[in-house]
Amino acid sequence: MITLLQTISIGIFAFFVLYAVATGTLLALSVREISWYSRGQGPRRARSGELARHPSVSLVTPAYNEELLIVQSAKTFLASDYEPLEVLVVDDGSKDETFARLEAAFDLVQLPLRGSIVLPTAPIRSVSISRTDPRLRVVSKDNGGRSDAINAGLSIARGELVVIVDADSILEREAITRAVVPFEVHPDHCMAVGGGVRVANGSKIVGGRVVSTGLSTRGIGATQVLEYLRGFFATRIAWSEVNGLLLVSGAFGVFQRDLLVALGGFSKATLGEDMEMTMRIHHLLRPQMKDARVDFAPDAVCWTEVPSTMGGLRSQRIRWHTGLLDNLRMHKGMFGRPRFGAAGTFAMPYLVLFEALEPLVEILGFAIVITLLILHAENWTYLVAFFLIATLTGEVMSAAALLVEEIGFRRYRAVDLLRLTAWGLVESMWFRPPMAWWRLKATLLALIGRRPGWGTIPRGATLEAPAQAVPPPLTR
């Protein structure tokens, strides 16, 4: 019995070594790729006036019960430096004052709603245009969920490219311009581009703009910064480089509109509709068009508020993990298949091993070492070894991600980086165990066929504009 447990624990150790090697390789590749940004070359070449072509862009933002932020968010989106731009706010049957606030702030006038709607959605009640800034359209529809709202926006959108942004996200002024660059570099093959999503908690926000980057004083906020730097920046740069990026975040992504329509819009059958769409692009296009690409633009930045309570984090992570499992099931045909390029041969196995199965292995590891400890107290070294290696693996990844951030973007002060390093050291003591447990719970729920709902993330004060904040000018 003991030997069996010890053998399994060695297997778990090997799993972590494999994870460290795989992720370390991705991070090393990212460091190499990011060197151009360190010289300011990436952002410099993406100035709005210096793009060779300006495809028309429709920014679609689904909004459900967003009365607190929606006006400020719409103003921020309209203040983007990109032209030609239209902003479509899709009110997904909000029960609060979302639509009324928009109507009052932007002096909306209704447009005739006829003609074919290309994607089936819950009934659209009205489409309005703003008198104060005609680039703004507001779509009001019956509630149908996030995917349904985006699909309604896609039907009404007129741009060649569609930018999908969460209503509570803050888009940097140059973000769209920078996200459009990969479409210029790979005109035939670029199908979608993911933007960099950063954590707004702790940063100073004035008038819908992040004016200085900071770090939440609370561990839950700071540790999520670390997570986002690892997940959203460090590894995605590498996945994009090898064309194996399987997630264009729903918080900020750019797609070819006609492609989304041709693919039938976002799926309502998954809780991870953003990842599902990215996987679908690889799954359906790459066998016929092997060079079809999904890119990542790390300098195109959008800020988002992350959960500031464990309860909020719990429901978010259960939802994300359920979405991940849905998507892996829906696109299992890509697993290990060379016809899907790096997406099939590397990214899918990586997701299955180190995202879907990782919580299982982590919990199993803890269970085994504790059992060993109970059966034979002298085996305490296993517990210590397991814990130390888990901590060390996480810290190496965090340090590498922070290095990518420091080389490429330098958004954080030195003291914040030191604090992040410190939070990385203690992460495995308080942050990772509940995360592993929640994800395991999501797996168990999926196995018995139960699904979590969307839930709501309680709004902190972070993204609410202070009363004295002066919004950017609306018309240019």
Add this chain to the structure above:
Amino acid sequence: MCGARVFLVIVGPLGFTLWVLVGGSLVILVLIAIGASRRVESVRADRRREDVQGELGPVFSRFLETQDSTRLAEELRPAILRMDAAHRPVAALFTIDLMREASSPAETEALRRALEEAGIVELGERGTRRLSPWRRALACEMLGKIGAPRSVPALLERLKDRRPEVRMAAVRALGEIGSAEAVPALGEAFLQRRVAPTDVINDALRRMGGEAGTVFERGLVTTDPTIRCSSCFGLAAIAAQHPGAVRRLAEVIALDSDVRVRVAAAAALGIAGGDEVPDPLLAATNDPEVSLRRAAVKSLGSFDDPRSGPALDERTEDEDRETAIRAAEALFALARQPRAAPEARARLDSSSAWAVQYARIVEEVSA
């Protein structure tokens, strides 16, 4: 000593884990050290920026007051020569920003002359051969912003650079200089789809005006649909300097086998515009292919031709929502043209199409 013994007691039995820990910790320390050195380097870079600002700022301020390019050259040369290798890239960035912010073509020209006289262009040309790729790219960018035709050979040489970023910077720079000398090399690069992204080379070529016309004409008969599409837009952009561009694009709508190219030609005609609508564009408004109808109706709004009125009126009832809206918007565009206005206004006044109501509201709001 006591502490060390306690440490050994704790980690001794861990064996292999100890080595993993030591190795991992070393990796972390190395990463932290690299990060710290980058931070120190960036602080130094900030200082260098201040130094350069302090050195060159007053010189350029005096120039902006006096517009005396000879004096600027005299003051600039020793200031640049005093700078070391680390300060010169910062000076290059400073120069790029300065050229970008020049308030008039005359000021741009005076600055260009002064920078040439001061030897900055020569330094930039040397910079295009530096070992570091980002410095080569920066030198190309600076030369492009200065816009001196003498830099063209140095930039043409960079079209063969091994780094795509440098090649792209060279293409953009050649476009900004706009010298016809670069057309053959850029034309080959465009037609063979190498050196840089198609759109970037296209943008550079069209800045050279009519000289690039032959390249785009050749592009229209290649087998690569991407080149053909791009050539349509290139030709449209230089239509004013390239007689026959509209006719050629109309032929593409009528004859090309690839619908994407036909759509590109129809859209490009909207950029070119003119007094008389080519017949293939008018016919394309009834094409079964939705994307071609959309492009065609939009482009009709750019031609001051009364014949477009009936075709657009018909398309305001198109089953495709976007085509109907574009047709209505094009009718409003025609209503602002001298010759086509009466017909367009009559159509708009008599129309009960929802798309016309839609476009009317958008027009009113936008006004």
